[in-house]
Amino acid sequence: MTRPGGTWTNWGRTESVRPARVEYPATPDAVRRSVLAARTRGLPVKAVGAGHSFSGIAVAPGVLLDLSDLTGLVRVDRERRLATFRAGTRLHRIPKLLAPYGLAMANLGDIDRQSISGAISTGTHGTGAAFGGIATQVAGVTLVTGEGEFLTVDDTENADLLPAVALGLGALGILVEVTLRLVPAFVLHAVEHPEPIDDVVATFADRAAASDHVEFYWFPHTDVGLLKTNTRLPESAVRHPLPRVAKFLDEELLSNGVFTAVCALGRAVPAITPPLSRLAAKVTGRREYTDASTAVFTQHRGVRFREMEYAVPAERLAEAFDAVRALIDERRYRVSFPIEVRIAASDDLWLSTASGRATGYIAVHRYWRENPATYFEPIEELLRTFDGRPHWGKMHTRTADDLRPAYPRFDDFTALRDRLDPDRVFRNRYLRRVLGE
Structure with missing residues (x-):
């Protein structure tokens, strides 16, 4: 990551970009203001976590939102085994945050440098026949839509959207909070x-x-x-x-x-x-x-x-x-x-x-x-x-035309994208390739 005026390069050195602006929002409200300002200027906006994706999914040619300051534990429901984190929280910091509550994430991959929002948005996973990817641990999210509105998705609000926004490729909005379903520490x-x-x-x-x-x-x-x-x-x-x-x-x-x-x-x-x-x-x-x-x-x-x-x-x-x-x-x-x-x-x-x-x-x-x-x-x-x-966060050459038959809900996803980001505020070249215009 670089300060304004510099070049952003991902960890694998497969992608780089010189964004028009770099911003460091520390609160959900700051993210919302950034999205609204980008809309006004006609600039695309993308959130970036740790840069561990090898694909171009996080490349931000317009406004780059570095989520390094949007971190930490927001709240814990010990009885229901739920914890809400700011979207930029790195996976390797979560164990220490959960330790006082005797809770843990059910499964992880072999690298923990990613942000929680980046890990779920790209489909990061571990291994185990009885365990899904990290996004399957998501119980709810709050995001900022392409029109600059907060949208909460959980079991009480917009629950039907959770299977889409839990693994949204950064195409449906900027995640600001992520609620995880946890297990007792083990x-x-x-x-x-x-x-x-x-x-x-x-x-x-x-x-x-x-x-x-x-x-x-x-x-x-x-x-x-x-x-x-x-x-x-x-x-x-x-x-x-x-x-x-x-x-x-x-x-x-x-x-x-x-x-x-x-x-x-x-x-x-x-x-x-x-x-x-x-x-x-x-x-x-x-x-x-x-x-x-x-x-x-x-x-x-x-x-x-x-x-x-x-x-x-x-x-x-x-x-x-x-x-x-x-x-x-x-x-x-x-x-x-x-x-x-x-x-x-x-x-x-x-x-x-x-x-x-x-x-x-x-x-x-x-x-x-x-x-x-x-x-x-x-x-x-x-x-x-x-x-x-x-894998969405790793190198591949696939396009929307040949990905559509591979996913039964592909058209439902793109329809939701039309609804939450009709003006393609969150666009970049990668999303254009894998999802279409």
């Missing part, structure tokens, strides 16, 4: 170990059904998968966290420091990428520990990368993953980043990648200094044949 027992990738793929559906949270990583050019399983335990369970030195060695020195050097070396000399991947698979060890849920779900990612992720029907996940493996071998790609595979429950959110179906996710990554197109685009074309849906 801990996770984590088990991580390598296995032959063929065994992992063959048993993944059964493991997903039997486990609270499960995912795996595959190192291209190897026959090894890293399987990660998390079991939920009550908050009172005895904790055995990773020793501080071991955690530093695994997550900072190896996963970030050494891996950065490996990626840079592989970019300079692509031919050595396969042996480096095989070495990485060999040094990936077994870990078992128990800690607070957020300490297990999330990790620090210091290596800058670019990402594309596709959602496919859960029953086709193994077939789709095997097809990706075959494509990498056929094209002889040199890939230093592991491929990540997760799973999520079906939900009823209109533009959720898991809308109406249990879903498996395949995420591919590229070191940020490498051009991802020659790798991402053929995989995207392949995963589209599996009825794949792209």
Whole structure:
């Protein structure tokens, strides 16, 4: 993020823009005034959180609203397990805010640098066959519409709109408050170990059904998968966290420091990428520990990368993953980043990648200094044949014309957009591409 007059660039260095104005609203009323002023000037306005989306969803060519000051806990209903946050609150700050109340978010992804509004608006998710994405935890929102009006959506007001605004792509309004449905604080027992990738793929559906949270990583050019399983335990369970030195060695020195050097070396000399991947698979060890849920779900990612992720029907996940493996071998790609595979429950959110179906996710990554197109685009074309849906916050090339058939409520969403933002105050090039004019 930059001060007025500078250039905004996202974390993955895939998008940048020099906005006409940059504003830092600290209250919902300040957001409303910004939207009204932008309308008067004929400028589009977009809210920006942490900039962790790889797509152009947050690019703000007109007025950029930096929500860094619109943060904090507004209120808690302990009995109903609800908490309301200002929209710019970062996910990594939420555990400390909830700790006095003995509450926690039900599920998280593996990165927690995003703002809560950005995470839900792009469809950020974790893993677990019984758990939906973060947006499924939303019990209500308050937003500013394109006409500069406050709109509250919860179980008592405009409840029929919640499946749309909980995952709204920033197209329906500027979120100013988000109310989450929470669970009692809990801990996770984590088990991580390598296995032959063929065994992992063959048993993944059964493991997903039997486990609270499960995912795996595959190192291209190897026959090894890293399987990660998390079991939920009550908050009172005895904790055995990773020793501080071991955690530093695994997550900072190896996963970030050494891996950065490996990626840079592989970019300079692509031919050595396969042996480096095989070495990485060999040094990936077994870990078992128990800690607070957020300490297990999330990790620090210091290596800058670019990402594309596709959602496919859960029953086709193994077939789709095997097809990706075959494509990498056929094209002889040199890939230093592991491929990540997760799973999520079906939900009823209109533009959720898991809308109406249990879903498996395949995420591919590229070191940020490498051009991802020659790798991402053929995989995207392949995963589209599996009825794949792209993650809204990650790189993809899809357009409104071919996205419409993938989402039964797509036209309902665009009709609501016409109602809440008839003048397209929240427009940008990305939304024009994925939703139409």
